[in-house]
Amino acid sequence: MAKQLTATVRFHAKGGQATAAPPVGTALGKYGINLGQFVQQFNERTKPDLGMRIPVVVRVYSDRSFELETKTPHSVDLLKQAAGIVNGSGNVPRVKVGQITTKQLDDVAVKKMKDLNARSVETARNTLAGTARSMGLDVVS
Numbered sequence: 001m002a003k004q005l006t007a008t009v010r011f012h013a014k015g016g017q018a019t020a021a022p023p024v025g026t027a028l029g030k031y032g033i034n035l036g037q038f039v040q041q042f043n044e045r046t047k048p049d050l051g052m053r054i055p056v057v058v059r060v061y062s063d064r065s066f067e068l069e070t071k072t073p074h075s076v077d078l079l080k081q082a083a084g085i086v087n088g089s090g091n092v093p094r095v096k097v098g099q100i101t102t103k104q105l106d107d108v109a110v111k112k113m114k115d116l117n118a119r120s121v122e123t124a125r126n127t128l129a130g131t132a133r134s135m136g137l138d139v140v141s
Contacts, residue, residue: 012056096136
C-alpha cells in the first residue's frame with residue numbers, strides 16, 4: 001500500500017537554528033510528526049546558511065512520516081550578506097545603505113538560480129538587481 005499524502009506545509013525557519021517552538025511547532029504539530037526528527041534533519045541540511053531565513057516545504061503522509069524540501073535562502077538575506085549590511089533602507093529613494101557589485105550579484109544569482117523564475121544568470125542578475133535597489137543598495141560595475 002502506497003503512502004497517502006495528508007498535507008503539504010510551507011513555512012520559513014532560521015537556517016541551522018530551528019527548534020520545536022514556533023514557527024515549526026505551530027505549522028507541523030497538528031499533523032503528529034516527530035518534531036525532534038524534523039528539527040534535526042532541517043538543522044543538518046541548513047548549517048551552511050546559519051541564521052538566514054530558509055523556505056521549507058514539508059509533505060506529511062498518513063503514517064506520520066514526512067518528506068523535507070529546503071529551498072535557497074531569501075534573496076534579501078543573500079544580498080544583505082553579500083553587501084555586508086544588517087538591514088535595508090527604511091527610506092529607499094533618499095537613504096542608501098550600501099553598494100553591491102555585479103560580480104556579487106552574479107554569485108547570488110548562481111546560488112539562487114534553481115528557485116528563481118529565470119532561464120539565464122543574466123536575467124536572474126537583473127531580477128536581483130531590482131531587489132537590491134528596492135532595499136536601498138546601489139548596484140555598481
